[in-house]
Amino acid sequence: MFENLSGRLKEALGNITGKGRLTEANIKDTLRQVRLALLEADVALPVAKAFIERVRERAVGEQVAASLTPGQALIKIIHGELIALLGGDAVELDLKARPPVVILLAGLQGAGKTTTAAKLARRLQEKNKKRVMLVSVDVHRPAAILQLEKLAAEIGALHCASSADEEPVRIVERALAEVRQSHADVLIVDTAGRLHVDEDMMDEVVAVHGAARPHETLFVVDAMAGQDAVNAAREFDERLPLTGMVLTKADGDAKGGVALSVREVTGKPIRYLGVGEKTEALEVFHPDRMASRILGMGDVLSLVEEIEGKVDRDKADKLARKLRKGRSFDLADLRDQLEQMLSMGGLAAMLDKLPLPGGVNASALKSDAGEKQIRRQIGIINSMTPGERRHPKTINGSRKRRIAEGAGLPVQDVNRLLKQHLTMEKMMKKMSRGGMKKLLRGLPPGGVPPGLG
Amino acid sequence: MCRCRWILALPDDRKQSGQSPRAGFLSRLRAKLNAKAGWLGQDLRDFVPGGRIDEDTLEELEARLVMADVGVSATSRIIAALEKRLVRRELGDVDALRAGLRQTLLDILEPVERPLVPDSSQGPFVVLMVGVNGAGKTTTIGKLARRFLSEGRTVMLAAGDTFRAAAVEQLQAWGERNRVPVIAQQPGADPAAVIFDAYEAARARGIDVLLADTAGRLQNQQGLMDELTKIKRVLARKEPTAPQEIMLVLDAGLGQNALSQAEKFNDALGVTGITVTKLDGSAKGGILLAIADRLAIPVRFIGIGEAAEDMQTFCATEYVDALLDGRTANREGAHS
Numbered sequence: 139m140f141e142n143l144s145g146r147l148k149e150a151l152g153n154i155t156g157k158g159r160l161t162e163a164n165i166k167d168t169l170r171q172v173r174l175a176l177l178e179a180d181v182a183l184p185v186a187k188a189f190i191e192r193v194r195e196r197a198v199g200e201q202v203a204a205s206l207t208p209g210q211a212l213i214k215i216i217h218g219e220l221i222a223l224l225g226g227d228a229v230e231l232d233l234k235a236r237p238p239v240v241i242l243l244a245g246l247q248g249a250g251k252t253t254t255a256a257k258l259a260r261r262l263q264e265k266n267k268k269r270v271m272l273v274s275v276d277v278h279r280p281a282a283i284l285q286l287e288k289l290a291a292e293i294g295a296l297h298c299a300s301s302a303d304e305e306p307v308r309i310v311e312r313a314l315a316e317v318r319q320s321h322a323d324v325l326i327v328d329t330a331g332r333l334h335v336d337e338d339m340m341d342e343v344v345a346v347h348g349a350a351r352p353h354e355t356l357f358v359v360d361a362m363a364g365q366d367a368v369n370a371a372r373e374f375d376e377r378l379p380l381t382g383m384v385l386t387k388a389d390g391d392a393k394g395g396v397a398l399s400v401r402e403v404t405g406k407p408i409r410y411l412g413v414g415e416k417t418e419a420l421e422v423f424h425p426d427r428m429a430s431r432i433l434g435m436g437d438v439l440s441l442v443e444e445i446e447g448k449v450d451r452d453k454a455d456k457l458a459r460k461l462r463k464g465r466s467f468d469l470a471d472l473r474d475q476l477e478q479m480l481s482m483g484g485l486a487a488m489l490d491k492l493p494l495p496g497g498v499n500a501s502a503l504k505s506d507a508g509e510k511q512i513r514r515q516i517g518i519i520n521s522m523t524p525g526e527r528r529h530p531k532t533i534n535g536s537r538k539r540r541i542a543e544g545a546g547l548p549v550q551d552v553n554r555l556l557k558q559h560l561t562m563e564k565m566m567k568k569m570s571r572g573g574m575k576k577l578l579r580g581l582p583p584g585g586v587p588p589g590l591g
Numbered sequence: 592m593c594r595c596r597w598i599l600a601l602p603d604d605r606k607q608s609g610q611s612p613r614a615g616f617l618s619r620l621r622a623k624l625n626a627k628a629g630w631l632g633q634d635l636r637d638f639v640p641g642g643r644i645d646e647d648t649l650e651e652l653e654a655r656l657v658m659a660d661v662g663v664s665a666t667s668r669i670i671a672a673l674e675k676r677l678v679r680r681e682l683g684d685v686d687a688l689r690a691g692l693r694q695t696l697l698d699i700l701e702p703v704e705r706p707l708v709p710d711s712s713q714g715p716f717v718v719l720m721v722g723v724n725g726a727g728k729t730t731t732i733g734k735l736a737r738r739f740l741s742e743g744r745t746v747m748l749a750a751g752d753t754f755r756a757a758a759v760e761q762l763q764a765w766g767e768r769n770r771v772p773v774i775a776q777q778p779g780a781d782p783a784a785v786i787f788d789a790y791e792a793a794r795a796r797g798i799d800v801l802l803a804d805t806a807g808r809l810q811n812q813q814g815l816m817d818e819l820t821k822i823k824r825v826l827a828r829k830e831p832t833a834p835q836e837i838m839l840v841l842d843a844g845l846g847q848n849a850l851s852q853a854e855k856f857n858d859a860l861g862v863t864g865i866t867v868t869k870l871d872g873s874a875k876g877g878i879l880l881a882i883a884d885r886l887a888i889p890v891r892f893i894g895i896g897e898a899a900e901d902m903q904t905f906c907a908t909e910y911v912d913a914l915l916d917g918r919t920a921n922r923e924g925a926h927s
Contacts, residue, residue, distance in 0.1 A: 178663050250725055284760050285761070333869070335872060360725065360842075362852075363846055365659065389811075390809040390811055391851055
């Protein structure tokens with residue numbers, strides 16, 4: 139599906155002709171494809187429509203810079219609008235208030251509130267050096283309170299005990315007293331999951347909100363949610379109101395268009411992404427990364443990044459300088475390259491952009507060079523000592539076995555990586571005699587993919 | 592095809608005392624699917640000014656389908672089918688459009704309407720519940736336990752979610768409520784071992800249905816998917832036909848990722864049934880259509896509320912009629 143859309147979009151982009159200016163006529167097809175891509179990514183239909191309209195208004199009549207094709211210019215506009223809509227820069231929680239700072243989590247059933255409460259507590263403890271107390275007012279789901287209590291113990295946070303026979307508002311009042319007494323900095327209130335159409339339950343959360351008077355009220359929303367999430371977000375925002383959002387289960391393969399929808403509807407920033415099962419798996423939300431993901435076009439968008447000069451030139455320059463000085467391309471450099479490739483959506487995406495010679499079977503290369511493969515290679519290099527990375531020649535049989543064991547892979551994989559590196563090193567040496575820097579600039583970011591050397 | 596057509600013969604199934612639980616469920620389903628800014632909540636007529644059906648009407652319908660999470664490709668197919676009817680001048684008025692749409696949706700959904708009938712003649716009938724985190728697996732087990740008990744079957748639960756904090760206790764709470772035994776081990780135990788033990792216990796006690804919980808997992812986490820295939824493998828060693836049902840639990844609020852879930856869980860395990868939960872939100876569960884269109888996995892149950900009776904066997908005509916018939920809901924209010 140995603141390949142289809144991305145393919146269709148690229149085709150549409152290629153068809154934009156009439157270089158020099160974007161017109162209603164030459165962007166129509168592309169915008170239609172973008173609209174479909176947004177819908178497939180679960181962006182709510184009204185939000186997708188409004189978005190496309192804004193892009194159209196900005197694009198029509200736009201003078202295309204000499205260095206760009208009209209298609210690239212359009213993508214640049216789309217990407218820019220996406221980032222703007224998602225909220226520009228990352229916004230962390232505002233904790234600058236008189237302690238105890240109260241944070242309330244609300245959302246639908248199964249969104250991941252309880253897990254998020256624990257993750258957030260852990261983050262505030264470790265990154266912000268706060269003392270955090272957790273309390274659950276979920277008197278509805280069996281064992282929900284116990285779940286939070288166990289998580290609190292696991293991360294070493296304070297926990298205010300509550301029971302399923304208590305009134306949620308009473309629990310909050312008690313927790314507020316307890317948090318003051320214990321001199322904790324932050325109180326995180328975990329509420330029961332509820333549907334936004336359930337009047338009684340919405341009244342309950344409003345009452346809890348009133349009693350807790352939270353400094354931050356976060357709407358926890360599943361990255362896999364569909365079109366209806368906007369209605370839920372709107373309702374919660376109207377009733378509570380919200381100050382931000384947390385997008386959970388973002389480590390899945392959902393494109394997470396819901397981020398765009400809830401952001402547009404509520405205007406509140408997305409603060410964090412939940413990216414795994416463990417309590418440390420909470421990341422600050424980066425609008426630019428999400429923008430690429432929603433359109434599902436890491437490769438197309440990376441072209442834009444190139445245009446905008448956002449590519450990691452520093453590392454490329456550093457490598458070029460190093461090679462000019464006559465030092466060799468070592469395994470640590472290879473790891474840098476691999477990591478850059480990962481951040482660009484893997485080798486497959488890059489291969490699409492490379493002008494491959496006729497005889498090369500691109501699909502065979504792709505299957506072998508997936509993201510998993512790259513991660514494995516990075517894993518192998520990570521299992522080496524710094525010395526081994528600098529001097530690959532010292533890696534003998536027993537070192538290879540240790541490395542393979544460390545990476546959890548067969549020794550053959552280590553051999554293959556070392557051989558690949560050797561080929562690349564030779565190639566780099568050849569290049570460094572010529573204008574290396576110039577050459578690197580001509581290549582896509584990430585340099586030469588291994589295996590093509 | 593549909594075993595529940597008799598319900599449609601009921602006059603006007605609003606909430607009345609003395610009606611069958613099934614009919615009560617239908618009227619609640621209807622009201623819920625059309626609550627608030629419903630899908631066709633304002634009725635087909637409202638977006639066919641003048642009653643003329645044309646390309647614009649279909650475009651509007653297309654938008655509604657997309658907003659119900661039916662997805663771009665399934666929607667295109669549905670609209671294409673209607674376009675054919677339009678060209679053949681079969682869509683003369685709103686009623687014809689409604690009938691055409693109804694038939695098109697039924698063509699997709701009727702093949703997947705295959706209720707679950709546990710066969711315990713060869714020992715316990717094992718239902719392995721799988722799904723992503725927060726889909727509602729444990730709650731569904733609680734409701735299914737009640738359902739099977741009311742059908743006169745004996746039930747046992749297996750606490751196969753050994754990962755999430757307090758998941759075992761959550762299942763035990765459901766066990767207590769339904770007075771059915773729960774087989775559990777300590778947190779972090781091997782889920783395959785827990786479920787295997789539970790199977791042994793169920794067989795020894797002559798239990799009819801064993802409902803096995805598992806931890807939620809995202810379908811792209813290969814290691815966790817392998818854990819599920821291990822459960823299946825270990826059970827099969829004891830009884831080749833077990834687990835007889837591998838039930839994927841899907842949240843009705845899911846978007847297009849539900850397709851990926853159905854595909855990947857199916858590839859890994861061979862999903863034999865789907866249960867859709869939380870249809871009582873304003874989500875329409877259109878992913879059902881997308882999945883039925885692509886994969887043809889039987890849909891077993893749909894859930895529209897907290898109560899155990901709010902979980903019922905899936906019936907294609909009921910679901911489609913509830914979606915299409917907004918008039919009941921309008922009259923009952925719930926207009927925002």
